[in-house]
Amino acid sequence: MKIRLGWIFIGCLLAIPVTGTQFYQKYKPSEDWKQSTGGLTVHMEELGVDWVIDSDEYVVGVMASVLKPDTHEETMKTMAVILKTYIDYMAANGKSLESRWLGQMWLSAGERQAKGMDEATLRKAVEETGEYRILYDGKPILPLYFALSNGSSRKFVDIWGWDIPYLTSVDSPWDKSSINYMEQRVLKWDRIIAGLEEAKAEPLQWKQLSEGMVQIVEKDEAGYVKQIQVGGETYEGEDFRCRLGLPSACFDYLIRKDGIEFTCYGRGHGVGLSLYGANAMAEEGKNWKEIISWYFPGTSV
Numbered sequence: 486m487k488i489r490l491g492w493i494f495i496g497c498l499l500a501i502p503v504t505g506t507q508f509y510q511k512y513k514p515s516e517d518w519k520q521s522t523g524g525l526t527v528h529m530e531e532l533g534v535d536w537v538i539d540s541d542e543y544v545v546g547v548m549a550s551v552l553k554p555d556t557h558e559e560t561m562k563t564m565a566v567i568l569k570t571y572i573d574y575m576a577a578n579g580k581s582l583e584s585r586w587l588g589q590m591w592l593s594a595g596e597r598q599a600k601g602m603d604e605a606t607l608r609k610a611v612e613e614t615g616e617y618r619i620l621y622d623g624k625p626i627l628p629l630y631f632a633l634s635n636g637s638s639r640k641f642v643d644i645w646g647w648d649i650p651y652l653t654s655v656d657s658p659w660d661k662s663s664i665n666y667m668e669q670r671v672l673k674w675d676r677i678i679a680g681l682e683e684a685k686a687e688p689l690q691w692k693q694l695s696e697g698m699v700q701i702v703e704k705d706e707a708g709y710v711k712q713i714q715v716g717g718e719t720y721e722g723e724d725f726r727c728r729l730g731l732p733s734a735c736f737d738y739l740i741r742k743d744g745i746e747f748t749c750y751g752r753g754h755g756v757g758l759s760l761y762g763a764n765a766m767a768e769e770g771k772n773w774k775e776i777i778s779w780y781f782p783g784t785s786v
Protein backbone atom coordinates (compact mmCIF):
# COMPACT_ATOMS: atom_id res chain seq x y z
CA MET A 486 0.00 0.00 0.00
CA LYS A 487 1.41 3.33 -1.01
CA ILE A 488 1.18 6.11 1.54
CA ARG A 489 0.42 9.43 -0.14
CA LEU A 490 1.58 12.67 1.42
CA GLY A 491 -1.22 15.24 1.52
CA TRP A 492 -1.08 18.95 2.12
CA ILE A 493 1.11 19.56 5.15
CA PHE A 494 0.04 22.23 7.59
CA ILE A 495 1.20 25.54 6.17
CA GLY A 496 3.46 26.28 9.11
CA CYS A 497 5.38 23.08 8.48
CA LEU A 498 5.91 24.29 4.93
CA LEU A 499 7.30 27.63 5.91
CA ALA A 500 9.22 26.79 8.96
CA ILE A 501 12.68 25.41 8.87
CA PRO A 502 10.59 23.55 9.79
CA VAL A 503 8.87 24.75 12.96
CA THR A 504 6.16 22.84 14.75
CA GLY A 505 4.06 25.81 15.80
CA THR A 506 4.22 29.10 17.62
CA GLN A 507 5.59 29.04 21.16
CA PHE A 508 5.26 31.76 23.73
CA TYR A 509 6.89 32.10 27.11
CA GLN A 510 5.70 35.44 28.40
CA LYS A 511 2.19 36.40 29.47
CA TYR A 512 0.33 39.29 27.92
CA LYS A 513 -2.81 41.13 28.85
CA PRO A 514 -5.79 39.46 27.12
CA SER A 515 -7.19 41.47 24.23
CA GLU A 516 -10.74 42.29 23.25
CA ASP A 517 -12.38 40.22 20.54
CA TRP A 518 -10.12 39.90 17.51
CA LYS A 519 -10.88 42.16 14.58
CA GLN A 520 -8.91 43.65 11.71
CA SER A 521 -7.81 47.20 12.36
CA THR A 522 -8.57 50.00 9.92
CA GLY A 523 -4.85 50.68 9.65
CA GLY A 524 -3.97 47.27 8.26
CA LEU A 525 -3.88 43.58 9.02
CA THR A 526 -3.54 42.31 12.54
CA VAL A 527 -2.64 38.87 13.83
CA HIS A 528 -4.66 37.15 16.51
CA MET A 529 -2.28 35.61 19.03
CA GLU A 530 -3.88 32.90 21.13
CA GLU A 531 -1.50 30.49 22.79
CA LEU A 532 -1.30 28.80 26.18
CA GLY A 533 -4.43 30.54 27.40
CA VAL A 534 -3.18 33.99 26.35
CA ASP A 535 -5.24 36.00 23.89
CA TRP A 536 -4.20 39.29 22.28
CA VAL A 537 -3.90 41.10 18.95
CA ILE A 538 -0.77 42.59 17.40
CA ASP A 539 -0.09 44.61 14.30
CA SER A 540 1.10 42.45 11.39
CA ASP A 541 4.45 44.30 11.27
CA GLU A 542 4.98 43.48 14.95
CA TYR A 543 4.27 39.86 14.14
CA VAL A 544 6.83 39.98 11.31
CA VAL A 545 9.50 41.38 13.66
CA GLY A 546 8.96 38.54 16.13
CA VAL A 547 9.04 35.84 13.46
CA MET A 548 12.17 37.29 11.85
CA ALA A 549 13.90 37.19 15.22
CA SER A 550 13.03 33.52 15.65
CA VAL A 551 14.24 32.53 12.18
CA LEU A 552 17.39 34.62 11.76
CA LYS A 553 20.69 34.84 13.61
CA PRO A 554 22.00 38.00 15.29
CA ASP A 555 24.75 38.42 12.68
CA THR A 556 22.38 38.06 9.69
CA HIS A 557 23.07 40.55 6.90
CA GLU A 558 20.66 43.50 6.69
CA GLU A 559 19.65 42.62 3.13
CA THR A 560 18.70 39.13 4.29
CA MET A 561 16.58 40.69 7.02
CA LYS A 562 14.82 42.81 4.41
CA THR A 563 14.31 39.71 2.29
CA MET A 564 12.66 37.92 5.19
CA ALA A 565 10.54 40.95 6.06
CA VAL A 566 9.09 40.97 2.54
CA ILE A 567 8.62 37.19 2.56
CA LEU A 568 6.67 37.27 5.82
CA LYS A 569 4.55 40.26 4.80
CA THR A 570 3.77 38.46 1.55
CA TYR A 571 2.88 35.31 3.45
CA ILE A 572 0.39 37.18 5.64
CA ASP A 573 -1.20 38.79 2.57
CA TYR A 574 -1.27 35.44 0.77
CA MET A 575 -3.11 33.84 3.68
CA ALA A 576 -5.55 36.73 3.96
CA ALA A 577 -6.20 36.75 0.20
CA ASN A 578 -6.97 33.04 0.28
CA GLY A 579 -9.47 33.35 3.09
CA LYS A 580 -7.22 31.93 5.79
CA SER A 581 -7.59 33.08 9.36
CA LEU A 582 -4.74 35.31 10.54
CA GLU A 583 -4.32 33.47 13.80
CA SER A 584 -0.91 32.51 15.11
CA ARG A 585 -1.86 28.85 15.39
CA TRP A 586 -2.73 28.74 11.66
CA LEU A 587 0.14 30.89 10.48
CA GLY A 588 2.35 28.37 12.24
CA GLN A 589 5.46 30.48 12.75
CA MET A 590 7.74 30.64 15.76
CA TRP A 591 7.46 34.12 17.33
CA LEU A 592 9.73 35.79 19.86
CA SER A 593 8.70 38.53 22.26
CA ALA A 594 10.84 41.62 22.81
CA GLY A 595 12.44 40.02 25.86
CA GLU A 596 13.22 36.82 24.00
CA ARG A 597 14.63 38.78 21.08
CA GLN A 598 16.97 40.60 23.44
CA ALA A 599 18.00 37.34 25.12
CA LYS A 600 18.85 35.86 21.72
CA GLY A 601 21.03 38.84 20.91
CA MET A 602 18.89 40.23 18.11
CA ASP A 603 19.18 43.94 17.49
CA GLU A 604 15.68 45.38 17.78
CA ALA A 605 16.49 48.51 15.78
CA THR A 606 17.88 46.50 12.86
CA LEU A 607 14.85 44.21 12.77
CA ARG A 608 12.44 47.12 12.77
CA LYS A 609 14.49 49.00 10.18
CA ALA A 610 14.20 46.04 7.80
CA VAL A 611 10.43 45.96 8.22
CA GLU A 612 10.06 49.73 7.83
CA GLU A 613 12.36 50.09 4.81
CA THR A 614 10.55 47.37 2.86
CA GLY A 615 7.25 49.16 3.43
CA GLU A 616 4.41 47.86 1.29
CA TYR A 617 6.57 45.69 -0.97
CA ARG A 618 5.17 42.21 -1.61
CA ILE A 619 6.25 39.34 -3.85
CA LEU A 620 3.75 38.93 -6.67
CA TYR A 621 3.03 36.43 -9.42
CA ASP A 622 0.37 37.37 -11.95
CA GLY A 623 -0.39 40.34 -9.72
CA LYS A 624 -1.16 38.25 -6.61
CA PRO A 625 0.82 37.54 -3.43
CA ILE A 626 2.79 34.30 -3.69
CA LEU A 627 3.21 31.45 -1.24
CA PRO A 628 6.78 32.37 -0.22
CA LEU A 629 8.22 29.15 1.17
CA TYR A 630 11.63 29.14 2.79
CA PHE A 631 13.91 26.68 4.55
CA ALA A 632 17.29 26.59 6.25
CA LEU A 633 19.72 25.04 3.82
CA SER A 634 19.63 23.14 0.52
CA ASN A 635 21.81 20.37 -0.84
CA GLY A 636 23.05 22.83 -3.46
CA SER A 637 19.74 23.17 -5.32
CA SER A 638 16.23 23.99 -4.21
CA ARG A 639 13.34 21.67 -5.05
CA LYS A 640 10.21 21.96 -7.14
CA PHE A 641 6.99 22.29 -5.18
CA VAL A 642 5.37 19.68 -7.43
CA ASP A 643 7.93 17.05 -6.42
CA ILE A 644 6.62 17.11 -2.84
CA TRP A 645 3.00 18.20 -2.96
CA GLY A 646 1.91 16.99 -6.36
CA TRP A 647 0.81 20.14 -8.18
CA ASP A 648 2.83 22.79 -9.91
CA ILE A 649 3.51 26.30 -8.64
CA PRO A 650 5.68 27.95 -11.34
CA TYR A 651 7.73 30.22 -9.07
CA LEU A 652 8.51 27.36 -6.66
CA THR A 653 10.90 25.57 -8.96
CA SER A 654 14.43 24.22 -8.67
CA VAL A 655 17.23 26.81 -8.67
CA ASP A 656 20.92 26.50 -7.91
CA SER A 657 22.04 27.46 -4.41
CA PRO A 658 25.75 26.56 -4.50
CA TRP A 659 26.58 28.68 -1.43
CA ASP A 660 24.84 26.13 0.79
CA LYS A 661 27.55 23.54 0.29
CA SER A 662 29.96 25.71 2.26
CA SER A 663 27.82 25.60 5.42
CA ILE A 664 29.14 23.64 8.39
CA ASN A 665 25.63 22.18 8.61
CA TYR A 666 25.57 21.02 4.99
CA MET A 667 26.01 17.33 5.84
CA GLU A 668 24.84 15.46 8.93
CA GLN A 669 24.94 11.79 9.82
CA ARG A 670 22.31 10.25 12.07
CA VAL A 671 21.92 6.68 13.25
CA LEU A 672 18.34 5.66 14.03
CA LYS A 673 17.68 2.44 15.92
CA TRP A 674 15.12 0.01 14.55
CA ASP A 675 12.63 0.74 17.32
CA ARG A 676 12.78 4.48 16.55
CA ILE A 677 12.21 3.84 12.86
CA ILE A 678 9.31 1.50 13.53
CA ALA A 679 7.70 3.99 15.93
CA GLY A 680 7.95 6.75 13.33
CA LEU A 681 6.56 4.74 10.41
CA GLU A 682 4.06 2.40 12.03
CA GLU A 683 1.05 4.69 12.11
CA ALA A 684 1.31 5.20 8.34
CA LYS A 685 1.18 1.46 7.66
CA ALA A 686 -1.75 -0.90 7.48
CA GLU A 687 0.15 -3.81 9.00
CA PRO A 688 2.59 -3.67 11.94
CA LEU A 689 6.25 -3.39 11.04
CA GLN A 690 8.69 -5.90 12.43
CA TRP A 691 12.39 -5.58 13.10
CA LYS A 692 13.12 -8.55 10.88
CA GLN A 693 11.33 -6.96 7.94
CA LEU A 694 13.63 -3.96 8.15
CA SER A 695 16.90 -5.56 9.14
CA GLU A 696 16.87 -7.99 6.24
CA GLY A 697 17.51 -5.18 3.80
CA MET A 698 13.97 -4.27 2.87
CA VAL A 699 14.91 -0.63 2.49
CA GLN A 700 15.29 0.89 -0.97
CA ILE A 701 15.13 4.37 -2.47
CA VAL A 702 12.57 4.14 -5.26
CA GLU A 703 12.95 7.58 -6.81
CA LYS A 704 14.82 10.86 -6.40
CA ASP A 705 13.87 14.19 -7.94
CA GLU A 706 16.15 16.16 -10.24
CA ALA A 707 17.55 18.11 -7.27
CA GLY A 708 18.65 14.86 -5.62
CA TYR A 709 16.01 14.62 -2.89
CA VAL A 710 14.24 11.34 -2.18
CA LYS A 711 10.72 11.34 -3.65
CA GLN A 712 9.84 7.80 -2.64
CA ILE A 713 11.43 5.17 -0.43
CA GLN A 714 10.37 1.60 0.23
CA VAL A 715 10.67 0.25 3.76
CA GLY A 716 9.42 -3.16 4.87
CA GLY A 717 7.36 -3.57 1.71
CA GLU A 718 5.68 -0.18 2.05
CA THR A 719 6.33 2.91 -0.08
CA TYR A 720 6.58 6.30 1.62
CA GLU A 721 6.84 9.76 0.13
CA GLY A 722 10.29 11.16 0.82
CA GLU A 723 9.19 14.28 2.67
CA ASP A 724 6.71 12.32 4.77
CA PHE A 725 9.46 9.83 5.61
CA ARG A 726 11.81 12.67 6.61
CA CYS A 727 9.24 14.27 8.88
CA ARG A 728 8.25 11.00 10.53
CA LEU A 729 11.85 10.13 11.37
CA GLY A 730 12.98 13.66 12.21
CA LEU A 731 15.69 13.74 9.54
CA PRO A 732 17.11 17.17 8.66
CA SER A 733 16.52 16.66 4.94
CA ALA A 734 14.95 14.31 2.41
CA CYS A 735 18.22 14.37 0.50
CA PHE A 736 20.00 11.42 2.03
CA ASP A 737 21.95 8.25 1.53
CA TYR A 738 21.66 5.35 3.94
CA LEU A 739 23.58 2.39 5.29
CA ILE A 740 21.85 -0.58 6.90
CA ARG A 741 23.41 -1.51 10.23
CA LYS A 742 22.68 -4.36 12.59
CA ASP A 743 21.01 -2.03 15.09
CA GLY A 744 19.34 0.36 12.66
CA ILE A 745 20.01 2.68 9.72
CA GLU A 746 22.73 5.29 9.34
CA PHE A 747 21.48 8.27 7.32
CA THR A 748 23.78 10.80 5.69
CA CYS A 749 21.65 13.90 5.05
CA TYR A 750 22.46 16.95 2.94
CA GLY A 751 20.82 20.29 3.67
CA ARG A 752 18.11 21.17 6.19
CA GLY A 753 14.38 21.57 5.67
CA HIS A 754 11.98 20.76 2.85
CA GLY A 755 14.13 22.47 0.22
CA VAL A 756 11.38 24.45 -1.55
CA GLY A 757 11.65 28.20 -2.09
CA LEU A 758 14.31 30.34 -0.49
CA SER A 759 17.38 28.99 1.27
CA LEU A 760 18.13 31.16 4.29
CA TYR A 761 21.80 30.27 4.16
CA GLY A 762 22.02 30.93 0.44
CA ALA A 763 20.16 34.22 0.76
CA ASN A 764 22.58 35.44 3.41
CA ALA A 765 25.56 34.37 1.31
CA MET A 766 24.16 36.33 -1.64
CA ALA A 767 23.72 39.37 0.59
CA GLU A 768 27.32 39.10 1.74
CA GLU A 769 28.37 39.06 -1.92
CA GLY A 770 26.63 42.39 -2.41
CA LYS A 771 23.21 41.32 -3.72
CA ASN A 772 20.22 43.32 -2.49
CA TRP A 773 16.96 41.89 -1.21
CA LYS A 774 15.17 42.28 -4.55
CA GLU A 775 17.90 40.34 -6.34
CA ILE A 776 17.77 37.60 -3.72
CA ILE A 777 14.00 37.24 -4.06
CA SER A 778 14.23 37.23 -7.85
CA TRP A 779 16.82 34.42 -7.69
CA TYR A 780 14.86 32.08 -5.44
CA PHE A 781 11.36 32.91 -6.76
CA PRO A 782 11.90 33.15 -10.55
CA GLY A 783 9.17 34.82 -12.55
CA THR A 784 7.92 36.94 -9.65
CA SER A 785 7.97 40.69 -9.18
CA VAL A 786 8.03 42.99 -6.14
